Amino acid sequence: MSEHRTEILIVGGGVGGVAAALSALKMGRQVILTEESPWIGGQLTSQAVPPDEAVWIEECGASDSYRAFRQGVRQFYRQHPHITPEAARAPHLNPGAGNVGRLCHEPQVALRVLEGMLAPYLTSRQLRVWLNTMPVQVEVERDTIQSVTFRHVSEARQVVQAAYVLDATELGELTELSGAESVIGAESQAQTGELHALPQADPMNQQGFTWCFAMDYHEGEDHTIEKPAGYDFWRAYQAPFWPDRQLSWTYPHPITAKPTYRDLFSDPSSEAHKGDFWHYRRIVAGQHYVVSVPDVTLVNWPQNDYWLGPLIGVTPEEKEKHLGASKELSLSLLYWMQTEAPGQGGNGQGYPGLRLRGDLTGTELTHGLALRPYIREARRIQALFTVTEGMIGVEARAGQQGAEVFADSVGVGQYRIDLHPGSGGRGYVDVASWPFQIPLGALIPVRLKNLIASGKTLGVTHITNGCYRLHPVEWAVGEAAGALAAFSLKHRVPPSGVREKQLSDYQHDLTQLGVPLHWPEEYRLTPSPGF
Known part of the structure; x- marks a missing residue:
């Protein structure tokens, strides 16, 4: 030492x-x-x-x-x-x-x-x-x-x-x-006097965290990952406050809580649509280069927020369990997009051309996600x-x-x-x-x-x-x-x-x-x- x-x-x-x-x-x-x-x-x-x-x-x-x-x-x-x-x-x-x-x-x-x-x-x-x-x-x-x-x-x-x-x-x-x-x-509201505080204090109520990942898209190619062990759970999971399954394009609007539809690439003009996810957190724009460079987007979306358990005030074993489950959620979201996600107009069977870019996040030789979860x-x-x-x-x-x-x-x-x-x-x-x-x-x-x-x-x-x-x-x-x-x-x-x-x-x-x-x-x- x-x-x-x-x-x-x-x-x-x-x-x-x-x-x-x-x-x-x-x-x-x-x-x-x-x-x-x-x-x-x-x-x-x-x-x-x-x-x-x-x-x-x-x-x-x-x-x-x-x-x-x-x-x-x-x-x-x-x-x-x-x-x-x-x-x-x-x-x-x-x-x-x-x-x-x-x-x-x-x-x-x-x-x-x-x-x-x-x-x-x-x-x-x-x-x-x-x-x-x-x-x-x-x-x-x-x-x-x-x-x-x-x-x-x-x-x-x-x-x-x-x-x-x-x-x-x-x-x-x-x-x-x-x-x-x-x-x-x-x-609690009694502790802080805050308008939006809970009626009762809850130390285990902590904001969800997200294990982000970067991906690009190559139409006509197949980069489908191995089916994650937790995929069947996440494919069926729907939270009580969520309008659809976790792995879907529909989620509650953060301000109004109304069901909101946003898919990967399309951009319909309907009032319920919020634009596409691809351009939402895009971190590489091919339009900025004179040679062919694929767009890359960063997946930090409602669909891979993890809230099934906290990371603070729990045992190390419990913390590791939730960290592992959040990785499974993000990989499951990717696998769902590659294999099952509806495409433009609700048609299609996924986007197998989506490819993890772990080379951009320092994890190409491991899981391909970000090095650490977004806290x-x-x-x-x-x-x-x-x-x-x-x-x-x-x-x-x-x-x-x-x-x-x-x-x-x-x-x-x-x-x-x-x-x-x-x-x-x-x-x-x-x-x-x-x-x-x-x-x-x-x-x-x-x-x-x-x-x-x-x-x-x-x-x-x-x-x-x-x-x-x-x-x-x-x-x-x-x-x-x-x-x-x-x-x-x-x-x-x-x-x-x-x-x-x-x-x-x-x-x-x-x-x-x-x-x-x-x-x-x-x-x-x-x-x-x-x-």
Whole structure:
């Protein structure tokens, strides 16, 4: 077992973890960044989900570092030897031309860009990055984390001592190991006063997760996979809140709950149709190339959301069971599309030309899906301040204009409150919110002095997690957390003291990093649109 020291330890190399590392490094601190998967980047890379962003992302509501990431992705494609001149010149190039967002891209491209952003700090060892490494033990004395023990995939173990420890894990594993006061699942209306909270708290009601995959299509060819072991179950399964079987083109509209039809390629003009799935999350658009390049789409759809059991607060065996079942669901969806899915006009017997693209997700030699499941909800710290629906929800604020203004804002975000069906049996909750701020108090635990939330582990509720969980917001949370740890080190004051006594100085440092703390008024008073 080897021992290491650093100033800031960031556990979890996803979106929030990378952003935290960047801000801490820019402020001159020493960082160790750990990640349990082979890739840094989380939602953007190992989970294979192109960013869900604010509608005004091109003009407002993102930090300089997040904009640098976005520009890096576009520049990567502009340098492709076979890109068309028109695509290369497009100022707002959308590489996949997907209609879910402005920057639909391949996961390994995001990986290369993020690695490039961190690379300047590796040579001097200001930064150390440990992949395939997960936390297994946390030592705490006098409400302070003394050390964190990690296990590498090779079974080698490392012990790290750090002045500040940031939890950027996908499920809040570090928070759980530390014994920090925390919350899982859904709170009750009595606990939070939220309009859309459940009547009774249910810790096991956690948002569904999704094991995404990429695929292309070659008409006339047969790339049908072996029939998944769980296919017969998923072929017959229908949830009580679902209008048809799971493996069908009909699903409930997330806002209205009305049955909605969306198939793979066709685009009828009927009001019930929402366009096709192929262009929804397309990450490679052949139209952008002067040579023949097949379109690739990313399957993160209602049909492969998994909600039959949670991942947090259960035994390791139970967690592995649900992870395995979610893989079976995604493979079953692919097999159904290849063999049985109705085609245009309801005719046909599947699309055998659909082909898994595990080469784009790092799994070509294994299961062909994403490296990791797409996680929407984590264990959340009990924070000095918790954001509730009444502070940001349009309906919950009962006619008030704009979200609550937080004096201790450390960033901004904008997205609907979007909860996917959960393991407690509840369907979609998708309601409008106002553009919001991220309060510093939500990053600071009520007791532990040197633990900082750096992603989905911040002080939000099951409901407000629905809009604080998206890529650019997770980036903003991480960026603020890394800067907070760096500021606390420089001024020798704990995070709670920064909030109480040196808030303006810390916020000044954030603005120097290019972090917006407020929405311009015309945006602040415009609620998030539906779709």
